[in-house]
Amino acid sequence: MLIAGNWKMFKGAHEARAFTTRLRHLPERAPGVEVIVCPPFVSLEASIQGLGSESTVRVYAQNVHWELEGAYTGEVSAPMLLELGVKGAIVGHSERRQHFGDTDETVRRRAEAALEAGLAVIACIGETEAEREAEETEAVLARQVAAIPRHERLVIAYEPVWAIGTGRTASPETAQEAHAFVKSLHPALVLYGGSVKPESASSLLVQPDVDGALVGGASIDPTSFEAICLAAAQVASA
Ligand code: PGA
Secondary structure, eight states, rough: OEEEEEOOOOOOOHHHHHHHHHTTHHHHSSOOEEEEEOGGGGGGGHHHHHTTOOOOOEEEEEEOOOSSSSOOOTBBBBBHHHHHOEEEEEEEEHHHHHHSOHHHHHHHHHHHHHHHHTEEEEEEEOOOHHHTOOOOTTHHHHHHTSSOOOOEEEEEEOGGGTTTTOOOOOHHHHHHHHHHHHHHHOOOEEEEEEEEOOHHHHHTSTTTTEEEEEGGGGGGHHHHHHHHHHHHHHHHHH
């Protein structure tokens, strides 16, 4: 079971250090759960320092470029992340696809470069509301999954766009159906993302093809993030 907190554009270095200091020992209370936090680039180093050398909580970036270095203003490369002690990166989050021009092709390039450099990857996919209503969900997921490399350090996050930040969590049945479909196409573990809260976490995580969660809003509050990790530990031990 894997629980990753996507902080999005929240928490500067000061707040990140305080938050991660508090999370340091969380894995000891949540056996069977791999805990990951994904701070903004500028807060990665403070988060690693806040966790200290003993913690098993891992720090991932929210994006990574496909080149090692070069004239790419505003981007950050895999070797730069590794130098800080970052262990992985999210690629293809729907907010990057919607607002920053990421496509299946750039997601593929980002994922391949990150894996080749030695990072783990959480590759995000998911249909919009219009696509679901037009019964295009499987076609969209199949197209997005086809661009995602196969690798032991890669996990997929199924994040229906209509469920992200809306409070409209996918029902456990809807999530299970999409996860089973994704798993029929790709061998990776599949996390669910989209308005996961402490109240909804268990019912999603008990689904047979839900291997964890990518949590946005509820991951930036320490109490709710801890509650989700503890719920995951309960499911993992059942
Ligand atoms: P949310 O975000 O939990 O706030 O819906 C999930 C995500 O965007 O990864």
